[in-house]
Amino acid sequence: MLLRRCAILLFDSREKLSFDFETLISGGEGLRSQLSLLALAPHLGREVEVSPEEIALISTVSPTTWTSYDDLAERFSATLVDALLATGLLLKNDEDSNGWRALDEQFRAHHWWTPAAVAHYFGRWDQITSEEGSRGQGFRTMTELVEMLGAPPPHIAEKVPQEERLPLPRQTPDTFDEFLDSRVTCRNFDTGKPIPLALFSTLIERVFGARGSVEVRPDATVIKRTSPSGGGLHPTEAYLLVQRVEGVAPGLYHYHPIDHALEPLSLLAAEDLSAVMLRAVAGQEYYAEAHVMVILVSRFSRTFWKYRNHTKAYRVVVLDAGHLSQTLYLSATQAGLGAFVTGAINEVEIETMFGLDRIEESPVAVCGFGWRAANKQTVEFDPLQRVWPSQIDS
Numbered sequence: 001m002l003l004r005r006c007a008i009l010l011f012d013s014r015e016k017l018s019f020d021f022e023t024l025i026s027g028g029e030g031l032r033s034q035l036s037l038l039a040l041a042p043h044l045g046r047e048v049e050v051s052p053e054e055i056a057l058i059s060t061v062s063p064t065t066w067t068s069y070d071d072l073a074e075r076f077s078a079t080l081v082d083a084l085l086a087t088g089l090l091l092k093n094d095e096d097s098n099g100w101r102a103l104d105e106q107f108r109a110h111h112w113w114t115p116a117a118v119a120h121y122f123g124r125w126d127q128i129t130s131e132e133g134s135r136g137q138g139f140r141t142m143t144e145l146v147e148m149l150g151a152p153p154p155h156i157a158e159k160v161p162q163e164e165r166l167p168l169p170r171q172t173p174d175t176f177d178e179f180l181d182s183r184v185t186c187r188n189f190d191t192g193k194p195i196p197l198a199l200f201s202t203l204i205e206r207v208f209g210a211r212g213s214v215e216v217r218p219d220a221t222v223i224k225r226t227s228p229s230g231g232g233l234h235p236t237e238a239y240l241l242v243q244r245v246e247g248v249a250p251g252l253y254h255y256h257p258i259d260h261a262l263e264p265l266s267l268l269a270a271e272d273l274s275a276v277m278l279r280a281v282a283g284q285e286y287y288a289e290a291h292v293m294v295i296l297v298s299r300f301s302r303t304f305w306k307y308r309n310h311t312k313a314y315r316v317v318v319l320d321a322g323h324l325s326q327t328l329y330l331s332a333t334q335a336g337l338g339a340f341v342t343g344a345i346n347e348v349e350i351e352t353m354f355g356l357d358r359i360e361e362s363p364v365a366v367c368g369f370g371w372r373a374a375n376k377q378t379v380e381f382d383p384l385q386r387v388w389p390s391q392i393d394s
Helices: 021-025 052-058 069-075 078-087 100-110 114-121 142-149 175-181 197-208 270-280 300-304 313-334 347-354
Strands: 002-005 010-019 031-041 046-050 090-092 212-217 220-224 236-242 251-256 261-267 292-299 338-342 361-370
Touching: 002 069, 010 114, 031 052, 046 052, 046 078, 052 078, 069 078, 078 090, 090 100, 100 300, 114 313, 175 313, 197 236, 197 313, 236 261, 236 270, 236 313, 251 347, 270 292, 270 347, 292 300, 292 313, 292 347, 300 313, 313 338, 313 361, 347 361
Parallel strands: none
Antiparallel strands: 002 090, 010 031, 031 046, 212 220, 236 251, 236 292, 251 261, 292 361, 338 361
16 A cells, blocks of 8 residues: 655644633642644645644655555554544545545645645635624724724834925825725615616626637637736636626526626525525625625636746735725726625635535635615714715724
8 A cells, every 4th residue: 555645734733721720729820731733734624633743754754756554654653654544644545435535636736835725725614603793793893992902003104203204295186086985895785776787787797707808729718807817817706696686586696707697506585595695704794785795716726727836826816806806896886886895704605505616716705785775774984974974983
């Protein structure tokens, strides 16, 4: 039997503090510290506690060259080798009953940089309810946060004294500045008013549609959008949860950016769709009331095909989603709609509802838009009072 270790693996030393009455009465702080060593391997989808002896063994095993089981058992012990095989950190060449080797092969094929893969896959949520979205919590104001957490870091990083700064001429505000000042995250949507199909279509095409495409060769096509993208690769796909759009049945869709068409994936009853949207944004009820929710799903292999095992590849994938969300904000504002973007999402549940292969493609953020409600029920950060001129939330 031949073995090798999984391709992507990091170790983390984790401390757990617990109350200890004996140390308290003896004059200590009353805390007991327990250290554990954890292996982080994205193909397993879970943390694995390991011993120093297991780390010593696995650190001698190549992720690319197959090693004899007998050699490892002789140098360490068969018990230790078998334990690592049982966890999926070591993989066999002759059987794959747990499917771990197949998952590991997928990660190898997508050319992830190890720290980025660990950060993404161990940062995904499943059935988590964001504190910000919990009923009764609401959106905490700055005043409440300061009372809870103390003063934040300074609002500006000042590097030189004021007298050493070089003043720049102030601009004369124009209509574009007025427009930019009106861009405010929406947490209050009008649930009784649908979006006209033409307006919805314009917004989706403006943000996610292909302005043009070029077939460089029969097996390689590039597109252009209104937002920039690392390497011009545009790996971000728009998966839609449509709740209130005239002429579009409520449900789950994928947007085709060249054909400018919706690809129906699943139609849902209104109450079922509302529950799905709420789970997607980790219980943030105000976002779940949006007319349209757009899941920004990154196809990692598209970017990593060019930037293989690259230290900046994942960063530009995340930037890609950020560019699109800002273009959506501005386009929605220009259309008289409210918009939002959030990273507090249940990636695992979204992957399940859309049938996504988590290694090939995974959500990075969720944004959405719709008609803003006439009355503010939930706090919105609007310090310029352009949207809610009679109210300000500190």
